[in-house]
Amino acid sequence: MSNISRRFWLSCAAVGALNVSFMGSAGAQDADKQDAIELKPIVVEGQERGINAPTVLTERKTARDMQERQVDRIDDIGRLDPGINYNRTSDSINIRGLGENRVLTTVDGIRIPWLDDGARGVQGGISTVDFDTLSTLDIVRGADSSLFGSGALGGVISLRTLNPEDLLTEGKSWGSLTKGSYDSSDRSWNINQALAARANNTYILLQGGYRTGHERENMGDIGGYGVTRTEKNPAEYDQNNLLFKLHQHVDGGHRFGFTAERFYLNNDVHKLDSSTTTYVPGSFWEDKTRKRERISASYDYDGSGDAWLDQASVILYWQRLTEGDDTSAVRRSPPVGDYRRDNTIEETDVGINAIGLKAVEFGGYTHTFKFGVDGYVSTVKQQALGEDNCTPAIFSCAFLHTNQAEMPEVDGGTLGLFVEDQIALYDNRLRITPGLRFDWYERNPQETPLYEKNPAFDGYPADSSDSKFSPKLRAEWDAAENVVLYAQWAQAFRAPSSTELYMTYGGPGTYLRIGNPDLEPETSNGFDVGARFGDDRFGGSVSIYNNYYKNFIDAVSVSAAEAGVPPGMFPMGITEYVNRAHVQIYGAEAKAHYAFSNGWKTWGGIAFAVGKDTDEDVYLNSVPALKGVVGVGYATETWGTDFMMTAVARRNKVENPDSDYNKTPGYATFDATGWWEPEQFKGLRIQAGVYNIFDKKYWNALDIPDSGSVPKDYYTEPGRTFKISMTQRF
Template sequence: MHTRHHCARLLACAAFLTLVSAPHLAYTQDASDPSEKTDRVTVLKKITVKAPKKGVANTPLAAETTAEQIDDEQISSFTDLGRSLEPGVNFNRTNGSVNIRGLEGPRVQTTIDGIPIPYLDDGARDADGGIDSFDFNELSSVDIVRGADSSRAGDGALGGAVVLNTLQPEDLIGDDKSWGGIFKFAYDSEDRSWSTTAAVATRFDNTAVLFQGGYKKGHETETNGDNDAYGAGRTEANPADFDQNNFLVKVKQYTETGHTFTLTGERFDRNKDVDLRTEQSVGGNYRPGDWDGLDDVQRDRISLNYEFEAVDDDALFDNANAVIYWQDLTRDSGKDGYRYTSVIGDYSRLSEVENRSFGGAGYIEKEIESGAFSHTLRAGGDFTIGKTTQYSSGKDSCAPVPSGPFDPCNFLHTNQADMPDVDSRKLGLYLEDEIAFGSSGFSLTPGLRYDWYDQSPEETAAYTENPNYDGMPPGQSDDAFSPKLLAKYQAAEDVELFAQWAMAFRSPTANELYLDYGAPGTYLRLGNENLKPETSNAFEVGAKLGDEDFGGRVTTFYNRYRNFIDTVAVPGFDPSYPMGITQTVNLDRVRIYGVELSGYKRFDNGFHINGSLTYADGKNLDATTENDKLGSVAPLKGVLGAGYATEIWGTDVTLIASKAVPSKSDASFKPAGYGIVDLTGWWKPEQAEGLTLRAGIYNVFDKTYYDAINVRDVNLATSVPGKEYYSEPGRTFKISLTQRF
């Protein structure tokens, strides 16, 4: 276990900033008392707390989750976010990716403060994921963009985008104050974790500083099984321990002329150790207590943001936004122990995938009046220069060279790279014009985006050690134009109708192009240097209705995809690889369509109700078997909630239900439908200003159920653990205490 000791540092930072802020707070108090000395008074510039949504999230396809909702729903993971608040969003724990409308991995773009977090996949050794390398407590909001908005998001946003926005000083500093802070403690029985987080911000004149840090310690996510056996039939989760740390610092400089500059540093790491009891047995190759796994992720970034809001009509642009950044994301997966029967001796493996990148992104916006029409012109772009590396290290008792094609050591190839280092360059440019037709409430937005990418493999000593090495593969470069057309109509004050057609584009990842994993006498997993980029045509029609007290939204969508990238078995028999060959290929045609509904009502007496329904159907149009339904598309899901709230306390009950996976799905495991109930509540004692206590009981009736996205690749006929090993947690509870200053 990689133990971290950040709690003391976190409390020290909070105490330090409190002391630093105290003089500024005194200045503010002095300003309100004319009897005090006036030469110590500092007049603080008023800072706007919230600005209209810009960039990728400025679209009717987006839905916002605020920091207040994150706190109220006790959200600490993507799984929590999609449970009832965003039911069309799922998180696949097996490959560490967000799933939106049946698409996941590199087909969903994730950004934090405008910086893309790449999805990492080593293709062979389970070092996948990385996009969850942040703490929900550091966020001011999460915007979920469902469907492609090609002109804004660009390469990788076929399924949509997850737009993460971290805390700003103004999120903590209230009006007429020079400092503010928040402290939070939480416990979750689902993984027996406890966490603490603190954030504090202070400002003097036009300069603001923010520090935020968090620490979390826990164990394995529980299943609803009760068999603690080793090996076959086990249904409890493998025991695990993890530590998670995050740290965020911002220095923000405001100006009187509308220009704002923010320097940000961020660090996140999570280290998890697992006792792999499902792979252990008394007489097996791995014995009880001597076979462990690790699962680590780390992300660092430094960025400089620029924002501009025009303060007069003479400005060249109405607003602008830009960011330049450096980011390093690493994902590790490994195993360590002793082998007792096959290749006897100490054994360890560690697979590391890393992406280092430097890049920038930005846009400008200008409104122009032209007779009966008004134009809002937006132009922007982004670029990334990065390097992706993969390496597998380890030790075992094998000879340097296997003795024959069926030597067990052929399965243990290590101290090598399964793909070359890959240098990548990406560039995207877009232009759109939102044309408003007078005072009719109707607007039309045509847009066009251009994307270009270049992947250049680099020969390394680690890659030439690969037993399949046969020279360097060629690089790949391609580009695409992605047009869109969005129509909006403000039919009434609280009724907005919209329709959009957009094309989208995704370039192949380094792993999809250049993976080369296996050895003669065993099997082979190959990338494909000839892959074509994925493209899509996406159609959306919908409406946003109502205000804060009564309303909802409805959206229908139909998407077609070409050159869909998938991994398939290569037909025929190759004696050099008797266990078969798989390779990434382009599927010709895939389609996904569906509907999303949501609504809510708040009554004057304190009661409120809400509900949502998501349905999608995905099909491989080139399938040659009857199982042509895409297993990556979640089944029909509905959420129905009711609650009551006063000024100081409130409670909610929520029913979450899902339909069974269709029998024609290509998923290996087709779980039945389910219904579960959650009960939550909160209390703000009047005697303690700023204090909130929240608690919840989840899956109140201890239902055994399965998440279709997490289990779609599970084959129960060959699985060593029992069925309930793959179940979701039974009855659990959370409790949290939040103090705002």
């Protein structure tokens, strides 16, 4: 970021600190006035019977849970659950062996797209969320098909940002939340300030955050220039986020809202691992940008028993997500001279989500109907701009694809309609929930001048459209007090992305990587059986699942005849997106916790999965190895400490068993954290943690790409690191 931008954010932090002091005194001055406040604002999100209440396949993590595990960005999400992993290479969440666009992520009910340009390595989406803005995080395992549409094959990460009501508790008219932290894994520090206020029935929230840091450390020990480097490339990044919310409560259980949010991340990377034969050593730089902007209007309703709806929620939104990688270097091999590639992919969505809930007595039983619609229109754009000293006489210029688009601009429409009915039997001890969802999508390529400059351009591809009904059936039985047994069958669906349908990368005389307009949508049948038991003191869960997928979309090598191109035109090979016929992923998960009466507690969990293409009899690299965690802690009213061990088994079951590149050894790491909330300073919390205490060298297997020339040690995780944070709430 520029020095002006940095000074601006530092000024914002200073203003926030002054506001904290002001609100501390203002709160004392308003103490006498608070007795006159009688409004009880609706909070739809937290009601267990409500629209967004967790199901037996959902686990809710609160801001307090994330704070205790020091989860303040997406890199840390694996600390919340052994079955949840973050893939840094693809910038996606992995649940039950699936990631990328097979796990749906939403923020305040608005889906965040996972983008991939298909050829130049620009991909991601989930890292455009500032975790310091979050109030809750819901983890949905598997497909809950009646509630979630395209993309929720592996599961759902549902995020909710802070509302002003979260800070204005106990009738307060002012509220504040300030957080600062330092993380040695990338030498980053951040500051985050949230301010909330109310005037009568009007609530307002303003939140701002800034983080700056460097490259994330690893255990590589080869430095210098060139492709053998295993140390991380030097980098500096700046991240900022702004969130504004306005809520207007109206008598009768109505709440109207407006939200504006902007996230921006800029990461400057000095690519010292670039080829010294192709580029002048030290001349290669990469500027990565990630930006997400959204504006939304919402309506929430919590009605009385006589209303025609018990609850309702509607969101109208506009959102734009942009991913860009701008690289520049000086070539020392023909064409000698300056080289630049500015690669971007962008998706803009305009949509609506609406959901209602109504409980009725029918046929002697209580039926709780949940129904709704979600739909959006989208525009996806991709382009690769740049420069070099190419001439027709230089053969290598055939590989330097620039100032073109690899796919046309694509307009699309997506619509989902769903309904489910929870039927309460035997005094609500047995609950049967059938559900049905209908999904439809259409993708329309548009005339795009930059796409016509593509050397492999051969006219515009055809439109793509399809639809799918996805039923589900779940049964829950309260076998004993605080013991629920359940079983669920659910189908799910994922529409092919614009990249998978329409990408065209390459040129005659070289190679070709193409999309496939005839792709079928992915579908699945998922079976879950499990139990949840206990309470906050002693409890846990266990589940066994088996998921079958059809038309699994993957990129494979094909012949010229299969690709529909003249033989010999692309002598270096053709890769095309195709549908794999059958894929299976099965596994099991278990967790338990126990809190002793003397302040001690213990917890543990384990996650296991196996995934294969059952037709080709090959394993999937997207499935992580067996992982388990166990911890013990002690807490008083003012301080506490936790110690946790994470153990991961060796991963041998990979797609290419003859290569060791994707195989990883087993390991165990140990972490220790502690916190202190001094009685003298109400609302203050200081927390610190040491991670990988014994400086173990290990890999997150999901970070390692399926193939590549980068040394494997480059993908090692950091050694011993520490993190410290301070939070002040008024």
